[in-house]
Amino acid sequence: AYTMGRAAEMLGTTHGFLRAIGEARLITPLRSEGGHRRYSRYQLRIAARARELVDHGTPIEAACRIIILEDQLEEAQRINAEYRRAAESANPTAAT
Template sequence: MAAESGRDADLPSVRGVYSISVAAELSGFGIAALRLYEEYGLITPLRTGGGTRRYSDHDLAQLERVAELIDAGVNLVGIGRVLDLEHRTGELERDNRRLAADNAQLRAEQTPATETDTDATHLGADPDQH
């Protein structure tokens, strides 16, 4: 549970709680469509020990995005590509935010004298003139 405490509260849960019939009703897609989307890798519901699909809030959000892309005229292979690129972009954005925060922390840890000397050196100024 400690790993979940750092997670953004706005992100949908990945805990599989909905059966396929409930997921179909909530998403507006038929059961056959949900199976097809899983076959194409557009969603990956969790499975119980007996093999029963369990859909999460994350899966339902993903199905909402699938519906948007279908409405935009994108085919299932294209939808898979778009979803993959969106996922990868999200990872890169998280990495960039983390790196920016790390850089800000490193800058804050520098002493003002070190910062001034570094800035003067980068500008080509003679540090002895300060």
């Protein structure tokens, strides 16, 4: 896990930006025993996507919502593909 300072440095952003996406509930960083925020690589990828949207003029709240919706869409598509594969396996002649 990365500290807030290291995460902000890696993303080229500020501590305030990381706090804001946390307040928008886009990411929930882990906390050290001392209460300091710690970010995973996955959370940094999400934060980088948020920064990309904000850099292109999207308000931070909207950027967070877009990312959440993108994630939900990706998950729905994955589930749909699994159902489709299961249906094709159960009835291979229906796929043609």
